[in-house]
Amino acid sequence: MRAVVVKAGSVVVRERPDPVPGTGELLVGVRAAGVNAADLLQRAGLYPAPPGSPADIPGLELAGAVRAIGPGVERFVVGDRVMAVVGGGAQAELAVVHERTALPVPDALDLVEAGGFPEAFTVAHDALFTQCGLRPGERVLVNGAAGGVGIAGVQLALVAGATVVASVRAAHLREALEAFGAMAVDPADAAARGPYDVILEPIGAPNLKTNLDSLAIGGRLAIIGIGAGARGELDLLQLMSRRARIHGSTLRARPFEDKAGAARLVERQVLPLVAAHRVRVPVEEVFALDDVEAAYARFAAGGKLGKIVLDIAG
């Protein structure tokens, strides 16, 4: 198979042996794979793949068709359209996925959109509901709202009955976020629209003080990314007087059972919303496999609405 391979700080396309599905695993003919911040970190040598994932093939999410199944597979048959979060190895023509971490692709999504769905929606769903326990009527701030996780968070919070403020630096993206039903603001104006019961933070430490300043009593702050920095000052008195909490999480490092559990929640609670066209997967730009460096560069440039996706069989 052809695969994206990390090599001395860049990404190239190379031949690699076809993977073989083990017990409970699907061999997926990958049609599309989303680009994520983790891929760029892995390219820079800063974020090695977890054990059990291909060490040098990046890619955290994919969509495609089941090409073969290993022993004991019960949920899918050859030909089924599936999508999944994986620990790595998504950016290749073939990938192995355990069936309990795979999701069926609803008819409402084409496979390119589906390639940009699993990571963003699983992270956003996990942060908003599993960690922060979002309830209808609450006020939510989504920072970095035009990114993949941001748009997923905006849509999921809105459909759950929350009021959503979406902060994004690029002014030209605000209209699109307003079209989803959020109030879109410059990051500098986010605090004035608070206080917030839940804040989704994919950017990192530079936002920590503003986030804490604008948390409501009983507020929850979910840290899901630190691309702009990891270390910041925490005022514990402020945290106490707000009776607030701060969650940190990553999906990639979790054990199999946690990933499978998160996938089941998305299957039961998000896929019906996709099928009903109540949430969708905006794709900013699609790149062919051979243009993977350009895809990463586009991701890094920012100012995009939604996902950058590699169209691997396109």
Added chain:
Amino acid sequence: MRAVVVKAGSVVVRERPDPVPGTGELLVGVRAAGVNAADLLQRAGLYPAPPGSPADIPGLELAGAVRAIGPGVERFVVGDRVMAVVGGGAQAELAVVHERTALPVPDALDLVEAGGFPEAFTVAHDALFTQCGLRPGERVLVNGAAGGVGIAGVQLALVAGATVVASVRAAHLREALEAFGAMAVDPADAAARGPYDVILEPIGAPNLKTNLDSLAIGGRLAIIGIGAGARGELDLLQLMSRRARIHGSTLRARPFEDKAGAARLVERQVLPLVAAHRVRVPVEEVFALDDVEAAYARFAAGGKLGKIVLDIAG
């Protein structure tokens, strides 16, 4: 009535008008009132009483006998032994307590012990169970373990089936903590005994880095005091990779319904343990009302096992 009164940075005993119980309220003849860090902060002018509490009479917890009842009281009658967390005003001969924040005093406690029970056990129970969701088999670190909240936390975690490491600076107190069933250590040795699923932190920012370093995957850190400092550096990448969370809380500032809810949980989940002699209230020293300055000085000196209590009618 006679009451402790904050006056120009010191505490003195003065005559004050007797309070009058309103609807749903008890007039309590206070026998004993615990001393807490909040009292010393209030004496220093740093922690004003919340609205609805006496502005200049300190004291967050009390025990005594019901002297009179206001209209609509259903849970208690004159003569009942009660104890309660209050927003202030506990260190006086009389205090008004809403019946839904009051707890019956089990026969297993005398009223002096009961005066040191409510704040410590409510804070520890709320942090360990309501916030951190402690489960049997988990490892707990209790810092400042010889203090009132610390000893309450050690006992409640042990009875809940957790393994408890109790850190305390004063070496002469470690034997007593071991007698409760904890492993007692110097604070410098606490990290080496981890990682911990739950950490109870009553001291503040100086412990923040060590606490984060010794949290387990999925660990929860509960900040319940900041006497030694409020500001510290937080590494969000560490929080993410541990998939950990940090809670801040105070009891005093909560609305009535939250305080009543916390009191009900303590009544149902802790008082049976007191009645069965499975947890107890160690009292380091008892001071007469007129010796309130000495009581505060003893509290501030540290190196004590359990509570400092004012014996008001003694």
